[in-house]
Amino acid sequence: MREASRISVGRWLTFMLLACVAVAFIAPLVWMVSTSIKPESQAASGAIRLLPDPASGAPSQAAANYSSVWNDRTVKFPLYLRNTLVVALLSVAGMTLSSAIVAFGLSRVRWRGRGVVFALVLTTMMVPFPVIMAPLYLVFKNIDDGMRAAGVLERAPWMQMLGTLKPLWLPAWFGGAFNIFLLRQFFMTIPRELDEAATIDGCSSWRTFWRVILPLSRPALAVVALFHFIYVWNDFVGPLIFLTNRDQFTLALGLQLYQSQAGNTPWNLLMAASTMVVAPLILLFLLAQRTFVQGVASEGLK
């Protein structure tokens, strides 16, 4: 009896502590949304309140703030959203497919040198992006120069790299070390008898990959796609380096432009813009909470 009540007191204390922590973690986002629906004068006043005063004015004030951000003349959020989605779509498709192909070669095909290549893949995960960011810019510049010298750009101007979104999504079509690793670990758990049976049935290894392994790996592919989508949505350094033309900016870059433009951006509008950038990700999380949690856990444990 005493034992049981002591345990439950401990549980309640733990709960209270964790509840406070949870509130502290979510408060910045609540405050972001709260600021975004206030008039400028109230956002800058010293009062701590969640809703504008009067609260009944919240919907119209929110509409005013958000439409002012969305329709800004110099910082074109609708365009940046489109650019971000283009990069995300092309990038996620390429990353998922190519990483799966490479992972298949590293798990279901037996060949000499496989271990060496796999070790190389793992090693490259340690290279920080800043190490290559400057020369990577020059790589794309050299590709452009080479194509110009060969007369390719004259005939096919769409192949131009710098000044377009290509540097942001093209590398994704060659696989990412981390995703290759993740998918390889998953492919290893699929019983070998399945592709042996497929081979006996006369399936080529490509067909085995396409018809047997990929359909069985949907959960792992979903994790890769989801996480790469978030990566692209969040990426700031890549666009900062490769995009010079404002009309090609992504949301992350656009948000920074919005904050740094001449004159002080009012806090209520800046928070409305931030909310627009954050909200889709949180929505995605609420829809696919399971995939997220399992994905994070499996990344950290393998």
Add this chain to the structure above:
Amino acid sequence: MRAQGSASRVRPRFGSTARGLLWVSPWLVGSAAFLFVPMAMSLYYSLTDYPLLEPPLWSGLDNYRRMADDPVFLRVVKNTALFCVLSIPLQTILAIVLAVLLNGRIPLRRTIQACIFIPTLVPLIASAMVWMWLFNGELGLVNRVLSVLGVDGPAWLVDRDWVMPSMVLMSLWGVGQAMIVFLAALQDVPRQLYEAARIDGMGALRQFSSVTLPMISPAILFNVISLTIACVQVFAIPYVMFRKPDGTNPAGHFYTMYLYENAFVYGNMGYASAMAWVQLLVVLVLTGVMLLASRRLVHYRRV
């Protein structure tokens, strides 16, 4: 059947190497073009004077020697190192503590877990905006709450003494991913181990140090290594917060920011490349040291 199957596994068939290479060719081509070639280029540029508009000019180890006399370089190294030393242990400890607390039967467990995880989804650029607002000296929520408690809060992102604490606090906001990893590791610890520990008369703390910690040590190692790689290259948040038209707040100047400035603002590609290689070597050495140390400290279950 089985014996035959395993025999064919041992002996690779003729031409299988070409077949394997074909499968991994996307990565081979991609990593050559977008990783190894850029790395080799930057190694070469690091040994040259390369102002971008003119061709690189061989200068030997000059760029590397220059670092020792560059006060800005020394400052960004100091700031970045301090950030790592403060942020990595604090993030790891907080993540473990939260995971252990959440690992019981707690009411609203999933909701609490979601609240702590969601901030990790916020794009760095958006979290920079949110924290600039929260940490604003006059209007920010943090100082408003402090003033209710009777404390006069500092100008967090301006006052040089408070920039580093602000950076560390912000980094703790992203502890949710590590927490999820530890939570999953905790759930993998076999129940019998705790029962055995209890029979041996271990108290809660002893159980934590003799059972829990060794069992989740592989996850701790993974987490510390990936945190180190991330903290060494911290960029977006300080870039947005501390880089102003009238100069960068020296307390908020970090390694990658200075590397970026050298490459894309001052056009010192040679110096930037040398900085990149120093950064790479630091990451490799730190990872290597941690992997070596882990041989004695990390417990891998033999299955």
